[in-house]
Amino acid sequence: xxxxxxxxxxxxxxxxxxxxxxGLTLSVPRGSIYGFLGPNGAGKTTTIxxxxxxxxxxxxxxxxxxxxxxxSADEIRLRVGALLDENGLYEQMSAYENLLFYARVWQxxxxxxxxxxxxxxxxxxxxARRDDLAGSWSRGxxxxxxxxxxxxxxxxxxxxxxxxxxxxxxSSREVRDxxxxxxxxxxxxxxxxxxMAEAExxxxxxxxxxxxxxxxxxxxxxxxxxxxHEVTIVGEHLDNATQAIRNRYDVVSAVLEDGQLRLRMxxxxxxxxxxxxxxxxxxxxxxxxGTRLEDAFLELMGTDS
Amino acid sequence: MIADARTVIWKEWRSLFRxxxxxxxxxxxxxxxxxxxxxxxxxxxxxxxxxxxxxxxVAIVLPLLVVVMTAPDSFAGERERKTLRTLLASRLPDSxxxxxxxxxxxxxxxxxxxxxxxxxxxxxxxxxxGNGLVVIAWDRLLYMIVVSILVSAMAAGAAxxxxxxxxxxxxxxxxxxxxxxxxxxxxxxxxxxxSKDGDHRPLEDLFATLGTPAGRLGVVVGLLALASTxxxxxxxxxxxxxxxx
Numbered sequence: 001x002x003x004x005x006x007x008x009x010x011x012x013x014x015x016x017x018x019x020x021x022x023g024l025t026l027s028v029p030r031g032s033i034y035g036f037l038g039p040n041g042a043g044k045t046t047t048i049x050x051x052x053x054x055x056x057x058x059x060x061x062x063x064x065x066x067x068x069x070x071x072s073a074d075e076i077r078l079r080v081g082a083l084l085d086e087n088g089l090y091e092q093m094s095a096y097e098n099l100l101f102y103a104r105v106w107q108x109x110x111x112x113x114x115x116x117x118x119x120x121x122x123x124x125x126x127x128a129r130r131d132d133l134a135g136s137w138s139r140g141x142x143x144x145x146x147x148x149x150x151x152x153x154x155x156x157x158x159x160x161x162x163x164x165x166x167x168x169x170x171s172s173r174e175v176r177d178x179x180x181x182x183x184x185x186x187x188x189x190x191x192x193x194x195x196m197a198e199a200e201x202x203x204x205x206x207x208x209x210x211x212x213x214x215x216x217x218x219x220x221x222x223x224x225x226x227x228x229h230e231v232t233i234v235g236e237h238l239d240n241a242t243q244a245i246r247n248r249y250d251v252v253s254a255v256l257e258d259g260q261l262r263l264r265m266x267x268x269x270x271x272x273x274x275x276x277x278x279x280x281x282x283x284x285x286x287x288x289x290g291t292r293l294e295d296a297f298l299e300l301m302g303t304d305s
Numbered sequence: 306m307i308a309d310a311r312t313v314i315w316k317e318w319r320s321l322f323r324x325x326x327x328x329x330x331x332x333x334x335x336x337x338x339x340x341x342x343x344x345x346x347x348x349x350x351x352x353x354x355x356x357x358x359x360x361x362x363v364a365i366v367l368p369l370l371v372v373v374m375t376a377p378d379s380f381a382g383e384r385e386r387k388t389l390r391t392l393l394a395s396r397l398p399d400s401x402x403x404x405x406x407x408x409x410x411x412x413x414x415x416x417x418x419x420x421x422x423x424x425x426x427x428x429x430x431x432x433x434x435g436n437g438l439v440v441i442a443w444d445r446l447l448y449m450i451v452v453s454i455l456v457s458a459m460a461a462g463a464a465x466x467x468x469x470x471x472x473x474x475x476x477x478x479x480x481x482x483x484x485x486x487x488x489x490x491x492x493x494x495x496x497x498x499x500s501k502d503g504d505h506r507p508l509e510d511l512f513a514t515l516g517t518p519a520g521r522l523g524v525v526v527g528l529l530a531l532a533s534t535x536x537x538x539x540x541x542x543x544x545x546x547x548x549x550x
Contacts, residue, residue, distance in 0.1 A: 015550070052394055054549035078396040088391025090316070092323035101319075104312040105395045133323075146391075159394075 005030040005157055005188045006051060010060035013046050013212075020046040022212040023060065028205075033179060033189040035203030035220075037196070037297060043212040044192040045085055048159045051190070052077060065157060078106075081150035082159040087142050088149075091135025095126060095145050098134050099152055106153035113152075120148035124178065140171025147178060158182070158189045164198060176202060196297050208297060223297075231270040233261040233277065234286040241282035245273050306404075309397050313405035317379055321413075335374065335417060338367055343424035351433035354425060355441045363421045364449040368414030368457040369485050376410040376464030377477030384548075385474055393549050403543045407465065407536065411457040418453050448521055455528035460485055462535025469542055 006028035013021040021043040028034045038044050049055045051064050053073020061068065067075040089098055096117055103113030121127040124144040129137075134145060143163060150158055163179070164172040172195075179189060179202055193199050199206050200220050207217040216223055238261050245263075246254050251273065252264040263273065274284055342363045347354045354360070383389040392402065422441070429439050441449070464481055471477035514520040 049549055053545075054390070054393055055546055074396065074398070077394065082391070082394045084390050084394060086387040086390060088388045088394075090320055090388055091386065092320050093316075097319055101312070101316045102395065104315065105309075105397055107308065 003030045004028060006034075006062065006064050006190065008047075008051075008060075008062040011047070011050060011057050011062050012059040013043075013050055013055065014058045019212055021050065021057075024209065024212070024214055025060075026207050026214060026217055028188070028190060030188050031183075031186045032204035033183045033191055033202045035199035035206035036190060036192040036209070037194075037199055037206055038192075038209040039194075042209045044209065045161055046212075047209075048082070048084070048161055048190070048192065052080065052082060052159060079155055080157045080159060081153065081155035083143075083146050083150045083161065083163050084159075085161045087146035089134040089142055089146055092133060094131050095121065095134050095137070096130040098145065099149055102149050103152050108153065116152050116154070120151055121145075124148050124174075138171070140167050140174070143167060143171065143175060144178070147175065151182075156188065158187060160189060160191045162192055162194060164193070164195060172198070229265045229268045229270075229289060231263040231265055231273070232286075232288045233263065233270075233274065233284060234259065235261075235277070235282050235284040237282045238277070241277040241280035244280035245276045248273060248276065306398065306401055309401035310405035310408065313397070313402055314409050317375075317406065317409045321375070335367070335370055338370060339417065339421050339424070342367065343421040344428055347425040347428040348432060350429075352429055352436070352439045354429050355439055360422065360425070360441055360445075360449060363425065364418055364453040365456050367421055368411075368418050368453050369460055371414035371417050372410045372457050372460040372464060373478060373481045373485060375413055376406070376461050377468045377471065377474050377481060379406045379410065380465055380468035381471045381474045381477040390549055393545050399543055399545050400540065403465070403540060407458070407461045407539075410461050410464070411454065414457045415450075415454060418450075448525075451525055452528065455525065455532050459528060459532035459535055462532060462539045465539035465543060466535065469548075 004027045006026075008024055008026050008028075011021055011024045012019070024043070024047065036044055036047065046055070050057055051062055051069060053069050053076055056070055061070065063069070064076045065079050067073075067079075069076065090101070093101070099117040099120065100113055103116055108116060117130075118127060121130055124147070126141060126145065126148075129141075134142060137145065147160075147163060150160070160179070164175050167175065176198060179191070182189060183202070183204075191199075191203065203220060205218060206220055206223065208215050208223070236259075238256055238259070242254055242256050242261055245251055250265050250267040252266060253262075254264075255262045261277075263270070265273065268289070270287055270289065274287055278284060342359060346359050350357060350359065383392060426440065433439070460481070463484060464477065467480050467484075468474075468477040471480060515524055
């Protein structure tokens with residue numbers, strides 16, 4: 001059985017009448033990126049706050065790195081790093097001072113603090129601009145700096161709350177590459193995101209929550225197969241041929257629209273269907289497999305809990 | 306705890322003069338009073354300056370100004386600038402954050418007071434010190450220092466409580482300024498006027514007793530009780546779980 005770094009058991013949090021998290025139970029394996037997906041207000045940030053001991057659960061419990069989130073929250077915060085929904089940078093301090101401050105917070109010696117600050121700033125390609133005020137940087141650079149700050153004390157576990165939200169394509173790519181490097185180094189990352197492509201690319205496992213409740217959990221490929229595989233076929237004479245494949249066991253739905261046939265299939269391999277279409281007189285020009293985690297996510301969001 | 310507090314104070318010091326508009330605000334609210342009480346007043350009063358009420362303004366008004374300026378910026382400012390949650394997500398204990406920020410404001414005010422007193426004494430001795438060294442009597446000076454620190458601590462406690470409820474730094478600063486400057490300025494003369502009963506002036510008599518040893522002790526005990534209560538309530542309210550929720 002895989003070693004778990006986070007164990008959550010029926011974790012519940014209420015804010016007055018609002019149930020922000022409702023009996024969440026899951027286990028996060030060590031040494032990979034764990035995606036935590038859900039729409040706004042689903043309970044993602046509340047979950048991170050609970051796991052870091054920033055707020056206390058109304059019911060249930062959780063252990064992070066073996067420490068109870070209520071009784072040993074200080075021990076957890078000592079050992080984890082976080083990039084929360086706001087980057088938390090002191091904009092009137094330089095990038096280097098921001099890092100030195102948090103290095104001092106984690107009680108690194110002055111020489112270690114300087115060495116770590118240099119290392120993490122170099123890793124994100126910003127060492128040359130260390131004396132710039134953090135507030136003068138672009139959002140993408142600030143986000144990379146905040147990510148560097150979260151690792152200044154070399155935590156075993158990182159909580160990242162939508163680290164690429166609001167970033168342009170290039171900055172998002174840089175952050176994702178950095179996260180992938182961290183995962184290769186064996187760090188565990190608890191990543192909340194809206195970006196399904198990001199989750200699909202980075203995460204070894206994902207959990208999907210909605211209205212504070214877990215609606216799916218597993219490897220992205222498992223979620224995809226639950227949702228089905230979407231195939232788009234472009235060609236000619238598809239009208240009659242479509243009737244021929246509707247009753248296939250592996251075709252869930254077939255919709256012909258604007259000369260494109262959209263299939264949802266239980267199997268990831270569309271070639272037998274394509275063969276049937278050709279046999280029925282269709283001329284096929286293009287076949288694309290379009291099912292992404294986003295489709296699975298949207299389907300899960302549409303599922304009544 | 307001490308090391309953690311030192312770290313927070315280091316950060317407060319680094320960011321003190323760098324907030325937008327903070328330099329001009331500090332010049333207007335601190336440098337101008339320092340210049341007036343430390344240079345202009347002593348030049349006008351000469352050696353009499355050490356025995357009149359001016360040193361009391363230096364001991365009370367200046368530190369209050371500093372606390373009113375810096376404490377809300379330190380507490381409400383962290384929230385307004387969206388740095389508070391990250392700070393709370395660190396390993397720093399709540400108490401280290403609270404006491405470091407309180408201590409920073411109080412000792413900044415204290416330092417400003419000492420600087421102004423020294424400046425004033427230099428001016429007095431340079432311009433009107435012909436009859437020997439002019440100094441403030443040691444017992445008066447000690448009393449002033451104790452009262453100054455207690456008033457600053459009391460204001461810092463109030464600043465924490467007000468900052469926790471205020472939406473912005475400016476709102477917290479305005480509320481504090483109203484509590485410590487506007488209300489006493491407006492209400493003081495009115496109360497004095499209303500308390501007059503013919504030639505009998507009970508409030509002025511009360512103030513006169515504050516100069517006696519028993520009166521001084523009463524002032525110190527009263528301020529100590531008030532400052533302790535406010536700081537204790539501030540400590541109760543400055544909780545991670547409340548701030549991060």
